[in-house]
Amino acid sequence: MSDYIKDKKIEDINIGIIGFGYIASCVYSLIREQRDYLAKKIKKNINIARIAEKDLKKIDSSSLAGLKDIKISSSASDVLQDESIDIVVELVGGIDPAYDYVHEALSSGKYVVTANKDLLANKGGDLFAAAEKNNVDLLFEASVGGGIPIIGPLKSSLASNNINEIIGIVNGTTNYILTRMEKDNLSFDEALKKAQELGYAEKSNPSSDIEGYDSACKLAILSSIAFNSRVTLKDVYKEGITGVSSDDIRNALDMGYRIKLLAIGIEENSEISVRVHPALIPADHILASIEDTFNAVYVYGNYVGEMMSYGRGAGDRPTASSVVGDIVKIARNFDRNKKGIIYGCSCFENKKFKSIDDTVSKFYILMDVVDKPGVLARIAEVFGKNSVSIESMVQKQRDKKKSAGLIFITHEVVNKNLSKSIKDISELDVVNEVLSVIRVEDLS
Amino acid sequence: MSDYIKDKKIEDINIGIIGFGYIASCVYSLIREQRDYLAKKIKKNINIARIAEKDLKKIDSSSLAGLKDIKISSSASDVLQDESIDIVVELVGGIDPAYDYVHEALSSGKYVVTANKDLLANKGGDLFAAAEKNNVDLLFEASVGGGIPIIGPLKSSLASNNINEIIGIVNGTTNYILTRMEKDNLSFDEALKKAQELGYAEKSNPSSDIEGYDSACKLAILSSIAFNSRVTLKDVYKEGITGVSSDDIRNALDMGYRIKLLAIGIEENSEISVRVHPALIPADHILASIEDTFNAVYVYGNYVGEMMSYGRGAGDRPTASSVVGDIVKIARNFDRNKKGIIYGCSCFENKKFKSIDDTVSKFYILMDVVDKPGVLARIAEVFGKNSVSIESMVQKQRDKKKSAGLIFITHEVVNKNLSKSIKDISELDVVNEVLSVIRVEDLS
Numbered sequence: 001m002s003d004y005i006k007d008k009k010i011e012d013i014n015i016g017i018i019g020f021g022y023i024a025s026c027v028y029s030l031i032r033e034q035r036d037y038l039a040k041k042i043k044k045n046i047n048i049a050r051i052a053e054k055d056l057k058k059i060d061s062s063s064l065a066g067l068k069d070i071k072i073s074s075s076a077s078d079v080l081q082d083e084s085i086d087i088v089v090e091l092v093g094g095i096d097p098a099y100d101y102v103h104e105a106l107s108s109g110k111y112v113v114t115a116n117k118d119l120l121a122n123k124g125g126d127l128f129a130a131a132e133k134n135n136v137d138l139l140f141e142a143s144v145g146g147g148i149p150i151i152g153p154l155k156s157s158l159a160s161n162n163i164n165e166i167i168g169i170v171n172g173t174t175n176y177i178l179t180r181m182e183k184d185n186l187s188f189d190e191a192l193k194k195a196q197e198l199g200y201a202e203k204s205n206p207s208s209d210i211e212g213y214d215s216a217c218k219l220a221i222l223s224s225i226a227f228n229s230r231v232t233l234k235d236v237y238k239e240g241i242t243g244v245s246s247d248d249i250r251n252a253l254d255m256g257y258r259i260k261l262l263a264i265g266i267e268e269n270s271e272i273s274v275r276v277h278p279a280l281i282p283a284d285h286i287l288a289s290i291e292d293t294f295n296a297v298y299v300y301g302n303y304v305g306e307m308m309s310y311g312r313g314a315g316d317r318p319t320a321s322s323v324v325g326d327i328v329k330i331a332r333n334f335d336r337n338k339k340g341i342i343y344g345c346s347c348f349e350n351k352k353f354k355s356i357d358d359t360v361s362k363f364y365i366l367m368d369v370v371d372k373p374g375v376l377a378r379i380a381e382v383f384g385k386n387s388v389s390i391e392s393m394v395q396k397q398r399d400k401k402k403s404a405g406l407i408f409i410t411h412e413v414v415n416k417n418l419s420k421s422i423k424d425i426s427e428l429d430v431v432n433e434v435l436s437v438i439r440v441e442d443l444s
Numbered sequence: 445m446s447d448y449i450k451d452k453k454i455e456d457i458n459i460g461i462i463g464f465g466y467i468a469s470c471v472y473s474l475i476r477e478q479r480d481y482l483a484k485k486i487k488k489n490i491n492i493a494r495i496a497e498k499d500l501k502k503i504d505s506s507s508l509a510g511l512k513d514i515k516i517s518s519s520a521s522d523v524l525q526d527e528s529i530d531i532v533v534e535l536v537g538g539i540d541p542a543y544d545y546v547h548e549a550l551s552s553g554k555y556v557v558t559a560n561k562d563l564l565a566n567k568g569g570d571l572f573a574a575a576e577k578n579n580v581d582l583l584f585e586a587s588v589g590g591g592i593p594i595i596g597p598l599k600s601s602l603a604s605n606n607i608n609e610i611i612g613i614v615n616g617t618t619n620y621i622l623t624r625m626e627k628d629n630l631s632f633d634e635a636l637k638k639a640q641e642l643g644y645a646e647k648s649n650p651s652s653d654i655e656g657y658d659s660a661c662k663l664a665i666l667s668s669i670a671f672n673s674r675v676t677l678k679d680v681y682k683e684g685i686t687g688v689s690s691d692d693i694r695n696a697l698d699m700g701y702r703i704k705l706l707a708i709g710i711e712e713n714s715e716i717s718v719r720v721h722p723a724l725i726p727a728d729h730i731l732a733s734i735e736d737t738f739n740a741v742y743v744y745g746n747y748v749g750e751m752m753s754y755g756r757g758a759g760d761r762p763t764a765s766s767v768v769g770d771i772v773k774i775a776r777n778f779d780r781n782k783k784g785i786i787y788g789c790s791c792f793e794n795k796k797f798k799s800i801d802d803t804v805s806k807f808y809i810l811m812d813v814v815d816k817p818g819v820l821a822r823i824a825e826v827f828g829k830n831s832v833s834i835e836s837m838v839q840k841q842r843d844k845k846k847s848a849g850l851i852f853i854t855h856e857v858v859n860k861n862l863s864k865s866i867k868d869i870s871e872l873d874v875v876n877e878v879l880s881v882i883r884v885e886d887l888s
Contacts, residue, residue, distance in 0.1 A: 030747055034604045040792045041603055041672070141601055147748035149593070149601035156776075157585055157593035157769035159485060160478045228485070286754065289733045294750075303474055303765035304591035304755060306738075310730065311751035321747035325601035332600075333777070333784050340777050348484045 010039060012047040013331040016079035018101055019092035020053035023115060023142075025064060026316035027089065027323050032066055034324075044331045046324075052079045080104050087330055089323060090114040099123050106130040106138060109339060113326040115142035115319055121217035121233040124224065128345035137342040139326035144218040145170055147318025148311040149325070150297045154225045155343040161301030163226035167443070168263040170218040172293035172313045173201045173209035174241050178259055178278075179291045182249050188242065200293055211240035212276040215263045222297065223265035223274050229351040231265070231274055237356040239277040248366060248436050251396075251407055252280045257364075258288040262441065273354040279441040280364050287443065357416040362391070362440035364409055367425070368432040371404040375430045379406070382428065386421035388413045403432055409440060454483060456491040457775040460523035460554075462545055463536035464497035467559060467586075469508060470760035471533065471767050476510055478768075488775045490768075496523045524548050531774055533767060534558040543567050550574040550582060553783060557770040559586035559763055565661035565677040568668065572789035581786040583770035588662045589614055591762025592755040593769070594741045598669045599787040605745030607670035611887070612707040614662040616737035616757045617645045617653035618685050622703055622722075623735045626693050632686065644737055655684035656720040659707045666741065667709035667718050673795040675709070675718055681800040683721040692810060692880050695840075695851055696724045701808075702732040706885065717798040723885040724808050731887065801860040806835070806884035808853055811869070812876040815848040819874045823850070826872065830865035832857045847876055853884060 015031070017024050031038075031046050039045050050071045053059055059072055071078070076092075079085055080101065088105040090112055092098045098119050105112050107130055114120070120127070120143055131138045141151045145168070154163070169175050176198075177191040186194070192210065195201035201209055208214050216236040223231040241261050252259050257280035266273045281288050286308060290296045295313025300306055312318040329342050369375050376393070383390060389411040396405040410418065418437070426434050459475070461468050475482075475490050483489050494515045497503055503516055515522070520536075523529060524545065532549040534556055536542045542563050549556050551574055558564070564571070564587055575582045585595045589612070598607070613619050620642075621635040630638070636654065639645035645653055652658050660680040667675040685705050696703050701724035710717045725732050730752060734740045739757025744750055756762035773786050813819050820837070827834060833855040840849040854862065862881070870878050 030604055034606075037606070038604060041788075041790045043788075147745075148751060149597035149753075152601045153593035153597060156773050157596045157766060159772045160474055160482060160768040161765055162478075162481070286730075286733055289730055301765065303761045303768075305759075305762055307592060307753075307755035309593075309751075309753055312749045315749075317747045318749055321605055321745065322601060324604040324747075328603045329600050332787075343776075344485075344487075346485045 010043055010045055011334070012045045013334055014047050014049040014084050014086050015089055015327065016050040016052070016082060016085040016087070017048065017089045017091060018052045018076045018079050019090065020051055020059050021091065022316050023319050023323070024089070024091040026320040027091070028064060028067070030320045030324050038328065042328055042332045044334065046327060046331060049085060050079045050082055052076045076101050080108065085110060086334065086336065087111045087113060087327055089327070090116060093118070095119050095122055099127070102127055102138065103130055106134055106136060109134050109136055111136045111330045112138045113323055113330070114138065114140050115323055117143040117214070117217040117221060121220040124221070124232070125230045125347065128347070132341065132344060135339045135341065137330065137344065139329060139342065140221070141326050142319045142322035144221050145295045145297055145309070145311065146313040146315060147321045148295060148297065148309045148313065149322070150222070150309045151225065152325070152329070153309065154299070158299070158301055158304055158307070161303045163299055163301050164267055165300040166222050166226045166265040167287065167298045168215070168219060168222060169260055169287060169290045169296050170263050170313060171209055171215045171261060172295055173206070174215070174261040175290065175295070176200050176293045177210070178241060178244065178249070178261065181244070181246060182253065182258065185246065187246055188244060210242055212238035212261065215261060215276045219263035219265055219274055219276055223272065224347055226265055226299070227267045227272050227351060228346045229272065229349040230347040231272065235274055235353050237275040237277070241278050243436060244278050244438065245436060248364070248438060251366065252364065253283070255409070256283050257281060257440070258283050259438065260287065260290070264441070267351070270351050271354045272351050273359055275356060275359065277439055279439045281441050281443055285443050359415045360412045361415060362410055362412050362442065363418055364407070364436070364438045364440050365422070365434065366436040367406050367434045368403050369406055370430045370432065371402050376406070378428055378430055379425055382424045383421050386417045386424070388417055388421045454487055454489055455778070456489045457778055458491050458493040458528050458530050459533055459771065460494040460496070460526060460529040460531070461492065461533045461535060462496045462520045462523050463534065464495050464503050465535065466760050467763050467767070468533070468535040470764040471535070472508060472511070474764045474768050482772065486772055486776045488778065490771060490775060493529060494523045494526055496520045520545050524552065529554060530778065530780065531555045531557060531771055533771070534560060537562070539563050539566055546571055546582065547574055550578055550580060553578050553580055555580045555774045556582045557767055557774070558582065558584050559767055561587040561658070561661040561665060565664040568665070568676070569674045569791065572791070576785065576788060579783045579785065581774065581788065583773060583786065584665070585770050586763045586766035588665050589739045589741055589753070589755070590757040590759060591765045592739060592741065592753045592757065593766070594666070594753045595669065596769070596773070597753065598743070602743070602745055602748055602751070605747045607743055607745050608711055609744040610666050610670045610709040611731065611742045612659070612663060612666060613704055613731060613734045613740050614707050614757060615653055615659045615705060616739055617650070618659070618705040619734065619739070620644050620737045621654070622685060622688065622693070622705065625690060626697065626702065629690065631690055632688060654686055656682035656705065659705060659720045663707035663709055663718055663720055667716065668791055670709055670743070671711045671716050671795060672790045673716065673793040674791040675716065679718055679797050681719040681721070685722050687880060688722050688882065689880060692808070692882060695810060696808070697727070699853070700727050701725060701884070702727050703882065704731065704734070708885070711795070714795050715798045716795050717803055719800060719803065721883055723883045725885050725887055729887050803859045804856045805859060806854055806856055806886065807862055808851070808880070808882045808884050809866070809878065810880040811850050811878045812847050813850055814874045814876065815846050820850070822872055822874055823869055826868045827865050830861045830868070832861055832865045
């Protein structure tokens with residue numbers, strides 16, 4: 001015990017942790033290691049009072065100091081029904097049974113801190129309503145961007161801004177894969193294998209990351225805050241990076257671009273566009289310098305202008321930093337009798353979504369065509385018929401005999417027109433294959 | 445009035461603004477423009493009740509809508525003595541009389557929001573003590589990095605971290621000058637002139653920016669929070685960018701570096717090192733991509749790892765965004781009877797400072813020497829005698845006849861040894877001039 005704690009009588013804030021895996025054991029260690037430090041800062045004792053974990057074998061009390069003094073049980077109810085618990089830290093993950101745990105905690109007037117992106121992206125609306133009804137809050141900084149403070153700034157320092165645009169690189173696995181494909185000249189499969197070896201991608205089923213599901217959850221959470229209107233996972237258009245080839249990355253570099261998996265939320269004329277897809281972005285834009293497993297969230301607000309937060313988007317220590325940061329926000333002015341909302345939900349509007357078909361983008365298109373005169377004219381005719389206008393075209397010799405690679409960059413076109421033109425072009429006898437269609441975001 | 449405000453009875457939070465210049469009139473406009481929006485978000489009305497401005501001519505009520513309905517006076521006392529004012533926004537700038545205004549406001553139980561870096565870097569300790577004594581808070585997000593949220597994140601989301609290092613590019617004027625010297629191949633004087641023409645640098649006296657004073661104030665503020673120990677302006681070592689030449693920028697680029705004016709705070713073994721100086725940093729580090737008037741603050745914490753916030757470091761709209769962000773933090777859970785501290789001062793330690801003489805750095809040194817055999821041996825001898833070890837040396841032919849340019853990069857050396865060696869080398873008859881001595885920060 002520090003001198004500070006001996007000298008002054010300070011209040012305990014009692015924490016109950018539900019789910020004791022990789023992140024939770026780091027949250028536990030952090031709070032134990034920094035308890036005196038935090039007590040000096042916030043004049044409260046953060047006290048882990050209970051832990052519930054269905055699989056008791058996960059809790060190895062011999063390896064974590066002090067764990068034997070804490071009430072541990074296999075039933076979440078033991079945490080939820082303990083009236084002395086002020087804050088429930090939900091680290092079970094997934095929607096079921098996490099939803100029930102969080103709902104019950106909020107309904108009984110407990111604050112909740114969670115890192116659970118799936119839960120919030122799917123059922124956030126219900127849970128924030130339960131929090132408001134009970135005059136407590138549900139905080140979730142760790143659900144997006146690991147250790148990067150972005151939810152807090154959007155809710156407080158930037159609160160007066162109309163956010164027009166939010167662009168995230170919010171999945172470290174895919175950013176690592178794309179970075180290594182570029183820097184080490186690897187194929188997608190080779191880079192994925194490397195990510196799996198290093199523990200950045202799941203071995204059995206990496207699809208949540210590489211298909212864009214993880215980014216889409218995070219975008220739903222960020223966009224709900226940015227646009228003051230509930231965005232759920234099903235509202236987000238998503239494309240992963242499995243179709244991005246080494247050729248695409250080389251071609252992009254040659255034209256001054258890098259390829260990143262972006263999570264883009266835009267509000268225009270009270271209509272929200274939310275989409276996750278790979279994109280070519282200018283190599284000199286700051287988002288292009290986000291490499292390997294780093295994450296960044298770029299925001300454009302009508303007063304603040306451009307703003308970006310950058311850091312470690314995953315890992316136990318950065319995530320624990322955000323979880324404990326949320327505990328600190330609640331604990332600092334904690335009043336057990338009065339409770340009160342820290343940030344609250346700001347989805348007071350009900351905005352429409354713009355369909356991906358009606359979205360306007362520039363596109364990069366790589367196709368393999370028969371190498372003979374007149375081919376370009378036939379392709380250009382199809383683009384023209386579909387109102388797709390071309391900004392630039394480059395021909396590249398390909399390996400196969402009698403075939404050529406054509407790279408097009410379009411002007412801004414309506415997505416459905418582009419789709420129609422690609423379908424028609426694929427059917428031309430002079431076109432062997434349309435190899436890649438990737439959006440271009442000039443971020444200007 | 446919005447429907448929301450008509451439907452529900454929500455509390456007014458009364459703001460008094462002291463000092464009505466460039467920033468304050470934007471704060472006024474922002475609050476007026478976003479009042480309904482904020483009311484929906486935070487369930488409070490932000491109400492500008494009074495404005496005090498010594499020079500009443502500055503207040504052009506014809507140009508700002510609604511201003512004629514607000515109580516305006518030339519005396520700060522009218523704001524300070526109005527018991528209905530909940531939050532005083534101090535935008536007078538400078539230390540005197542701002543110190544008295546802020547102290548009086550806090551002493552009478554009013555919250556204070558300020559953008560005043562000089563005041564906090566010089567007299568912060570006194571003012572935070574007054575705030576704590578009166579159970580209110582003094583918030584200052586706008587004092588560092590304009591619109592970038594960095595004070596809030598350090599105080600809340602990152603609160604559990606021991607911050608080991610904080611590196612800022614916190615002066616837009618100097619960053620603009622260095623960027624333009626590099627990109628447009630300008631001399632320092634040409635780039636300064638351009639910055640002055642564009643309003644980025646003061647015309648009459650740009651020294652506060654280019655001599656590092658502005659960055660040093662901001663570093664004192666950031667370091668006090670990061671290291672939980674009061675750092676004032678006088679504790680900060682500072683060197684400006686007036687000695688950086690086009691040659692230095694070219695040479696740096698050739699070696700894979702860019703030159704930035706850094707504000708560096710490091711804590712090691714409970715000793716604080718705080719220094720502002722230009723430095724060569726690796727061109728592929730994310731801080732090297734901060735260009736023109738943008739600012740960034742890079743933090744290393746023991747849990748979060750590397751984290752960076754980036755954005756517009758100056759200008760009326762970004763600064764107003766942060767000022768109103770602070771108002772929002774106070775207003776959200778405002779309790780007129782109970783008051784309460786939002787973040788509070790965390791300078792609960794009293795750490796020692798490391799002298800710049802004892803600091804260890806790498807150095808870039810450019811000198812003009814007589815072009816004849818044996819010169820290098822004589823210079824190397826002086827370095828050796830002073831325990832300065834050389835990592836690399838490049839010779840460059842210079843314009844003048846019979847003279848050569850030598851570029852040295854040292855290994856890490858104690859600053860006082862480097863200074864002694866430079867003094868001795870300057871006195872060698874084979875050395876025409878030591879042109880530049882700039883630190884190298886590898887940021888690894």
